[in-house]
Amino acid sequence: MMKILKVPFLAAAIVAGVCGLGTVAMAQQTEVKLGYALAENSHYGAGAKAWADYVEKETNGKYKFRMFPSSGLGGEREVVEGLPLGTVEATIVSTGTLSNFVPEVGATDIPFLFRDLQHARSVLDGKIGQDVLGKFDARGMVALAWGEQGFRHITNNKHPITKPEDLAGLKLRTMENPVHITAFKTLGAAPTPMAWPEVIGALQQGTIDGQENPLSVIVSAKLNEVQKYLTLTGHVYSPAMILMSKKFYDGLSDDEKKIFRDGAAKGRDAMRAYVDNVEKTGVETLKTAGMQVNELSAEQKEGFQKALKSAYDQYYEKYGKDLIDSIIAAK
Ligand code: PAF
Numbered sequence: 079m080m081k082i083l084k085v086p087f088l089a090a091a092i093v094a095g096v097c098g099l100g101t102v103a104m105a106q107q108t109e110v111k112l113g114y115a116l117a118e119n120s121h122y123g124a125g126a127k128a129w130a131d132y133v134e135k136e137t138n139g140k141y142k143f144r145m146f147p148s149s150g151l152g153g154e155r156e157v158v159e160g161l162p163l164g165t166v167e168a169t170i171v172s173t174g175t176l177s178n179f180v181p182e183v184g185a186t187d188i189p190f191l192f193r194d195l196q197h198a199r200s201v202l203d204g205k206i207g208q209d210v211l212g213k214f215d216a217r218g219m220v221a222l223a224w225g226e227q228g229f230r231h232i233t234n235n236k237h238p239i240t241k242p243e244d245l246a247g248l249k250l251r252t253m254e255n256p257v258h259i260t261a262f263k264t265l266g267a268a269p270t271p272m273a274w275p276e277v278i279g280a281l282q283q284g285t286i287d288g289q290e291n292p293l294s295v296i297v298s299a300k301l302n303e304v305q306k307y308l309t310l311t312g313h314v315y316s317p318a319m320i321l322m323s324k325k326f327y328d329g330l331s332d333d334e335k336k337i338f339r340d341g342a343a344k345g346r347d348a349m350r351a352y353v354d355n356v357e358k359t360g361v362e363t364l365k366t367a368g369m370q371v372n373e374l375s376a377e378q379k380e381g382f383q384k385a386l387k388s389a390y391d392q393y394y395e396k397y398g399k400d401l402i403d404s405i406i407a408a409k
Contacts, residue, residue, distance in 0.1 A: 105140070107139060107140060107141070107142050108140060108141050108142070109141075109142055109143075109144050109167075110130075110133070110141050110142065110143045110144065110167045110168055110326075111143075111144050111146060111151070111166050111167050111168065112126050112129075112130065112143050112144070112145055112146065112167065112168040112169060112170070113146040113149075113150060113151030113152070113157040113160075113166055113168075113169050114126060114145075114146070114147055114149075114157075114169060114170045114171070115148070115149050115153070115154055115171070115172070115274050115275075116147065116148065116295065116298055116299060117147055117148055117298055117299070118145070118147045119298055120147075120294065120295070120298035120299070120352075121225075121226070121227065121228075121294040121298070121318075121348075121349045121352040121353055121356070122147070122170045122225075122318070122349070123145075123147055123298075124348040124349060124351070124352045125170050125225050125318075125320065125345035125346065125348050125349040125352075126143070126145055126147075126170055126345065127348070128341075128344040128345045128347070128348035129143070129168075129320065129341045129342055129344060129345035129348075130143035130145070130341075131344075132337070132340065132341035132344045132345075133337055133338055133341040136337045136340075136341070137334065137337055140334075141334075143168070149274060149275040151166055151169075152275075153273035153274060153275050154169075154171045154172060154174050154175055154273070154274065155174075155175040155178075155254065155273065157169045157171065158171060158175060158176065158179060158219070158321070160323075161218060161219045161321060161322065161323040161324070162217060162218025162219060162323065162324065162325070163218075163323075163325075164323050164325035164326060166323060167322060167323050167326045168320075168321065168322050168323070168326075169320075169321050170225055170318055170319070170320050170321075170345065170349075171318060171319055171321065172227060172253060172316060172317075172318050172319075173186060173187050173253075173255065173316070173317050173318070173319065174253030174254055174255050174274075175253070175254050175255070176319060177255065177256060177257065178254070178256075179214070179217050179219075180210065180213045180214055180217060182209075182210050182213055182397075183210055183319075184255075184256065184257045184396070184397065185210075185393075185397040185401060185402065185405070186201075186202065186207070186210065186315075186317050187255055187257040187258060187314065187317075188257055188314070188390075188393050188397075188402065189257075189258075189261045189313045189314040189382075189383075189386055189389070190313065190314070190382075190383050190386065191314070191315065191402070191405055191406060192315040192405075195226070195228070195229075195315075195350075195353065195354070195357070197408065197409075198226075198315045198317065199224075199226070199350065200408065200409070201405055201408050202224040202317060203224070204408070206401070206404070206405060206408075207224055211223070211224070211319075214321065215324060218323070218324045218325070219321050219322065219323065219324055220321065220322045220323075220324050220327045221319055221320070221321050222320045222321065222322060222338065222339050222342035222343075223319075223320045223339075223342040223343055223345065223346040224317050224318070224319060224320075224346060225317070225318030225319060225320050225345065225346050225349040225350075226316075226317060226318055226346070226349045226350050226353050227291075227292045227294050227295065227316035227317070227318050227349075227353065228292030228293055228294050228315075228316060228353045228356070228357060229292055229312040229313075229314065229315055229316065230290045230291055230292050230311070230312070230313060230314050230315075230316050231290060231291070231292065231293065231296070231308060231309060231310050231311050231312060231313075232245075232250070232288060232289075232290045232308075232309045232311050232313070233288055233289055233290070233291075233296060233301055233305040233307060233308045233309075233369075234248060234250070234287045234288025234289075234305065234306075234307050234309075235281070235284070235287055235288065235304075235305060235306050235307070236248060236287050236288070236307070237307060238307050238309055238370065238372045239307070239309040239311065239372075240309070240372065240374065240378055241378060241381050241382075242265045242266055242381060242382055242385040243266065245262070245265050245266050245267035246266045246267070247267075247268055248267050248268060248287050248288055249268050249270055249285070249286045249287045249288070250262060250267045250268065250269055250270060250286065250287065250288045250289065250290065251269075251270050251271075251272045251277055251280065251281075251286045251288070251289040251290075252269045252270065252271050252272075252289075252290065253271065253274075254271045254272075254273065255271070257393070258314065259271060260389050260392055260393075261313070261314070261386060261389050264385065264386055264388055264389040265382065265385055265386065266385075270286050272286070277289055278299070278301075278304055281301075281304040281305060282304050288305065288307075289301070289305075290311070290313070291316070292316050292353070293356045293357060293360030293361065293364075294352060294353050294356045294360070296308065296360065296364060297356055297360045297363055297364065298356075300367075302364050302367040302368060302369045303367075305369065306369065306370060307369070307370050307371075307372075308361075308364055308369045308370070308371045308372075309371075309372050309373075309374065310361070310371065310372070310373045310374060311374060311379075311382065312374075312379075313382060318349065320342040320345055320346060322338065390402075
């Protein structure tokens with residue numbers, strides 16, 4: 079629910095009050111609760127800060143973000159569910175559960191779809207990506223921009239992965255994401271969908287053997303403390319999304335809507351800058367922290383792509399071969 083803080087924010091109001099200039103309507107500050115899954119020093123924290131700084135400055139402090147990092151408002155599904163209800167104003171989330179709300183998001187979660195970060199960014203910022211964002215309005219949310227996590231890699235406590243057969247029987251935590259679950263089932267793993275707040279504990283207790291996430295997450299969540307092996311599979315690009323409650327957004331003036339949108343673009347850029355940096359430095363950081371890291375040769379990577387053929391048949395059926403081929407062919 080939108081919380082109005084009884085705090086003066088306009089210098090004029092303060093001056094008027096101090097100078098006793100008669101009755102001046104006290105301006106009010108509106109709180110924007112922003113929940114996200116990771117720590118403040120993550121790519122989500124960077125995006126949230128850039129967004130908040132811009133909005134707070136451009137609205138002269140009329141809107142004040144209150145950050146809830148590290149799943150402070152619950153798991154991603156719960157936070158997303160709070161947006162249409164208006165119990166949460168804003169979030170930055172992975173696409174983990176988003177295709178359960180807007181099925182078209184799933185097309186962006188297909189393994190080995192994007193060649194590199196630039197390819198993903200240009201598709202998501204282009205018509206295909208923007209059309210998907212537009213579908214959130216009907217679900218009581220406003221999707222302002224695509225954020226980014228990077229390419230996902232597999233970590234585990236059993237052994238290095240070099241071929242799909244190495245996944246056999248591996249209890250691998252996945253997001254609650256049907257596209258990813260199909261892929262890992264097809265590869266022969268035992269995918270265990272689980273909300274993020276439970277993952278570190280489950281890895282510590284050994285109820286799961288491994289998980290998969292981009293370097294941005296592996297480094298910022300210090301997964302090296304609970305995982306021995308990192309295989310640079312880069313099996314899927316992991317987008318993120320910057321979302322608001324439609325209830326809240328609809329109450330903004332047109333100028334304010336533009337400020338929130340422009341601020342979200344700043345948040346997206348900050349996330350991408352963070353990812354660019356961690357893609358360069360993350361592997362070294364994790365090796366220094368004691369992780370055993372292996373890369374896949376082009377041939378080994380092809381082994382994973384080939385093994386996903388029947389999963390791709392399912393994706394073609396669900397999202398349309400034309401759409402998937404046009405994403406793959408995009409420059
Ligand atoms: O693996 C996930 O659930 C997501 O990538 C995470 C870590 C919550 C970030 O959105």
